[in-house]
Amino acid sequence: MAHKIKTIAVMTGGGDCPGLNAVIRAVTKTAINKYGIKVWGIEDGFLGIIENRLRPLSYKDVSHILEVGGTILGSNNTTNPTKYPVKNKIGEVVFKDMSKECYRTLRQKKIDALICIGGDGTMTSAAKLAGKELAIIGVPKTIDNDLWGTDFTFGFNTAVATATDAIDKLRTTASAHHRIMVVEVMGRYAGWIALYAGIAGGSDVILIPEIPYKLDKVCDFIKQRNKWGKTYTIITVAEGAKEVGGEMVVRRTVAYSPEAIRLGGIADKLAGQIEMTLGLEARSVTLGYVQRGGRPTAHDRVLATSFGHAALELVMSGQKNRLVVLKNNKISSVPLSQVAGKVRNVPVDSSLILAAREVNTCFGD
Numbered sequence: 001m002a003h004k005i006k007t008i009a010v011m012t013g014g015g016d017c018p019g020l021n022a023v024i025r026a027v028t029k030t031a032i033n034k035y036g037i038k039v040w041g042i043e044d045g046f047l048g049i050i051e052n053r054l055r056p057l058s059y060k061d062v063s064h065i066l067e068v069g070g071t072i073l074g075s076n077n078t079t080n081p082t083k084y085p086v087k088n089k090i091g092e093v094v095f096k097d098m099s100k101e102c103y104r105t106l107r108q109k110k111i112d113a114l115i116c117i118g119g120d121g122t123m124t125s126a127a128k129l130a131g132k133e134l135a136i137i138g139v140p141k142t143i144d145n146d147l148w149g150t151d152f153t154f155g156f157n158t159a160v161a162t163a164t165d166a167i168d169k170l171r172t173t174a175s176a177h178h179r180i181m182v183v184e185v186m187g188r189y190a191g192w193i194a195l196y197a198g199i200a201g202g203s204d205v206i207l208i209p210e211i212p213y214k215l216d217k218v219c220d221f222i223k224q225r226n227k228w229g230k231t232y233t234i235i236t237v238a239e240g241a242k243e244v245g246g247e248m249v250v251r252r253t254v255a256y257s258p259e260a261i262r263l264g265g266i267a268d269k270l271a272g273q274i275e276m277t278l279g280l281e282a283r284s285v286t287l288g289y290v291q292r293g294g295r296p297t298a299h300d301r302v303l304a305t306s307f308g309h310a311a312l313e314l315v316m317s318g319q320k321n322r323l324v325v326l327k328n329n330k331i332s333s334v335p336l337s338q339v340a341g342k343v344r345n346v347p348v349d350s351s352l353i354l355a356a357r358e359v360n361t362c363f364g365d
């Protein structure tokens, strides 16, 4: 099979995260070094395929990018290639399947296989595009760590390190002012970042989407802490956390995005409710995009390099439409079709949650 692949393309889709460049580098260097094949870089994810914006990647293009955050190719989390908004003759927005245009672009460049680095949105679109015409291999990225099929995505470790550092810093100011500090972290519908950063930062309360909380339980816990002489409390809350019987807080909706809802604002809401209920000073901090930026940790560089290398090896061995994954500390792969449209949540019976509970962390339930 190996002799058939002469040209490949690589793209980064969805929200960026630290480690994307490390994958691009691993794919390109292995392709050039080991197999002597040509690599195209697609700009801005699926949008770049639709708009035919590709550039050749040389060995030099991918040198000294291992430690750099973001992506040299650009990314995009609003383009769905099979449901793309275009204006009809009377100026109305209608949705068009752009698969044929994508295949045409890739055929023009004689691309035999496409490596898609992305999260669940990208993999869902990739699974639809993949087929007879095109071999696709996915590489799992996202700070949210919510991609089904893999134990870890790269980008997550760096986001957790950033959030933990922030919690450490917020603890000293919360302690100095005897305040309640509510720290909101990203993660969409999964609580992985909140759970890991909350535990690593020694948060007193961790609120995640998987365990809806009760405001009175959180307030009782704060009162209890005050009785123990603890005059401040750190609450790490996932952006997707919600009260029992309540709704997630939506910051905005993004028109035409495959996943239109953007969460955010729970920390503000919760800090206000706690102040009202307890009459104690509470402040909120939303860490936001800082979690997606910066230099990848050593862990993420290693994972991203292993994933990129494995993706290229799958392509060269003739595999099609699979996602590279990390399962039980081993790199393997699963069919892309199995991953599409699924979210990997924190199991509520996980040993990590148990350990956190047993060191007296409150989950608000």
Ligand code: F6P
Pocket: 015, 077, 119, 142, 143, 144, 186, 187, 188, 239, 262, 263, 292
């Ligand atoms: O999926 C990564 C992520 O950062 C989520 O944690 C967050 O909810 C979302 O992307 C924000 O999306 P956007 O970049 O469109 O605001």
